[in-house]
Amino acid sequence: MTPRKATLVGTGLIGGSIGLALRRSGWVVVGTDHDAANAEVAVERGALDAIGEDPASDLTIVATPVGAVAGEARRLLDAGHRVVTDVGSVKASVVAAVDHPGFLGGHPMAGSEQDGIAAATADLFEGATWVLTPTAATADDTFATVRSAIVTLGADVVALAPERHDALVAEVSHVPHLAAATLMRLADDRAEEHRALLRLAAGGFRDMTRIAAGHPGIWPDIVGENRDAIAAVLDRLIEALSEVRQVVVDQDRDGLLDLLEQARAARINLPARLGQPDELSEMRVVVPDRPGSLAEVTTTATEADINIFDIEIAHSSEGDRGVLILLVETDQAGGLQQALVERGYRVSHQRVLD
Amino acid sequence: MTPRKATLVGTGLIGGSIGLALRRSGWVVVGTDHDAANAEVAVERGALDAIGEDPASDLTIVATPVGAVAGEARRLLDAGHRVVTDVGSVKASVVAAVDHPGFLGGHPMAGSEQDGIAAATADLFEGATWVLTPTAATADDTFATVRSAIVTLGADVVALAPERHDALVAEVSHVPHLAAATLMRLADDRAEEHRALLRLAAGGFRDMTRIAAGHPGIWPDIVGENRDAIAAVLDRLIEALSEVRQVVVDQDRDGLLDLLEQARAARINLPARLGQPDELSEMRVVVPDRPGSLAEVTTTATEADINIFDIEIAHSSEGDRGVLILLVETDQAGGLQQALVERGYRVSHQRVLD
DSSP states (O other): OOOOEEEEOOOHHHEEEEEEEEHHHHEEEEEEEEHHHHHHHHTTTOSSSSSOTTOOOOOEOSSSSSSHOOOHHHHHHTTTTTTTEEEEEEEOOHHHHHHOEEEEEEEOOOSOOOOOOOOOOOTTTTOOOEEOOOOOOOOOHHHHHHHHHHHHHHHHEEEEOOOHHHHHHIIIIIHHHHHHHHHHHHHHHHHHOTOOOOOOHHHHHHHHGGGSSOOOOHHHHHHTTTTTHHHHHHHHHHHHHHHHHHHHHHHHHHHHHHHHHHHHHHHHHHOOOOOSSSSSSEEEEEEEESSTTHHHHHHHHHHTTTEEEEEEEEEOOOOEEEEEEEEHHHHHHHHHHHHHHTTTTTEEEEEOOO | OOOOOOEEOSSHHHHHHHHHHHTTTEEEEEEEEESHHHHHHHTTTTSSSSSSSOTTTTTTEESOOOOHHHHHHHHHHTTTTTOOEEOSSHHHHHEEEEOOOOOEEESSSSSSOOOGGGGTTTTTTTTTTEEOOOOOOHHHHHOOOHHHHHHHOOOOOEEHHHHHHHHHHHHIIIHHHHHHHHHHHHHHEEEEEEEEGGGOOOOHHHHGGGGGGSGGGHHHHHHTHHHHHHHHHHHHHHHHHHHHHHHHHHHHHHHHHHHHHHHHHHHOOOOSOOOOSSSOOOEEEEEETTTTTTHHHHHHHHHHTTOOEEEEEEEOTTTEEEEEEEEEEHHHHHHHHHHHHTTTTTEEEEEOOO
């Protein structure tokens, strides 16, 4: 069996980690980096078999800063690369700019306050959530190829519309990062005057500010591409902190306890990695052979908080329709069926027997 | 040699951990808890030798919620306990309310999002910073006894004026905690509508919100006692986030990079646990036998960011003066000498030869 082949454009922390993980799974990986020395280190570290780009790759991954993704993706598609994905932290602007059946936006929710090829590791994505943002433009084969490779990396795949992705990561990633940096900066400002300050910084403060140690270089692009969503969440954060301030000034004990109790319950219930499903059901969704069905079905599942454990795309020989075969937890099959029927799909499901 | 004896009032996470650590070092520890069942568990877990309070204790530690500390400390001093300290997160109001030569405020900068005797562990304080807040009212022997016990627990002791402590912990503990809870709560509000949201919460968000999982019960007291400092820091945080928002909206790349670069440098340089000193010097400080000298000398060292590795209090036979013998890193001896001379002390120092 011929090994699958990937091209990596950008061999930093994320790109390098993808290279290490794919090669561990038997892929042949070639790649390049804006900084040629980085690509050489990627070869030395075993993240690349060789330096270069191969249009015959089964999968091409753009792992550059967000601002460079659209240009690189178009260049690679024009050069004949068939399936191209990226790992940028903002999706709507990039997906709109590329707009090609062979492109699928992606975003692994994993990282580190470290960066660069030196910090790359093959298990960076184990248990991480990896968002894909299919649209009506995305070819089914593109989705299937990218999804299958990501599962190989150990990540859990979820599909979201690009705009929804951007709004949600502003909330759980971009603004928290800016808030961590702001807390660290405020303490640092005071520390110039009160040198003992930082000696009082205990585990909680250290946890909260850890991500502020990351390299700032990626942030102007992220903030540039996701400005509106970030500003909206910052507005909500500022408003919420003003409410907290009022509770403090008013000595409103019950109000304070309510706020903290809600936060505590939410933090304790923060979903961990997906467990193994108790029992799987196979769901067959008849889809018309029109663009966007795959994106609609997969993002509908995510919006309903239902995980798709596997997906197979079967095209009908008659050519005007196809069937998506989804593996979902049996408990959730009814919910997903209902959501899809409401959107006009014909759906059946049955338990998978061992 | 008779073992030293301690009384613990309050056997939750902090009190229980102190009991475990002192007993490991050979102390006999008795104690009580507002909830008698907790004290029984503390005995079972080995944090107490027996339930009770012993006025003949060398050291009595009040480990109750902040709001109860002053009342308990006065009660214990009235009952004949000679040296009483506490572990509350706010100091100025408590220290002012007790105002007794036998009382010394304390605050270990250690904890956990868990709470209760079940989470207690003998090494909770290893490497933690433990603030003591001596004042003119604090007897030298009180300071020496408390300090020596805390060193036994593995903590690094720093002395700060109570008001300064409160301002600084508002910055590195209280407001960060409220901010973590607020971020978690905002995400939770959105998660009701967008159920996929929390699946996107990766390591950075988890780190930032970890402390929000702690039990809210201690916070009304803390916020009540340290209201003004907390409100002031919240004002600064809100203002700083508004500046960040402006940088985002203006797409001010350089401004953003400056903010993040300052935070990054500060986070990377966050002081870790004190290392072993390269070379120690013994510093002799002649102090008049008047109240407050010990507090002034020790807090002056902290304000100058100079660690005192050991301290011995020698009273002169003449009765009108004494000598403090401090062990400090040789590199820092000159700086501390200068700071103390400026405050009118006579100081000499010499290297400690191996």
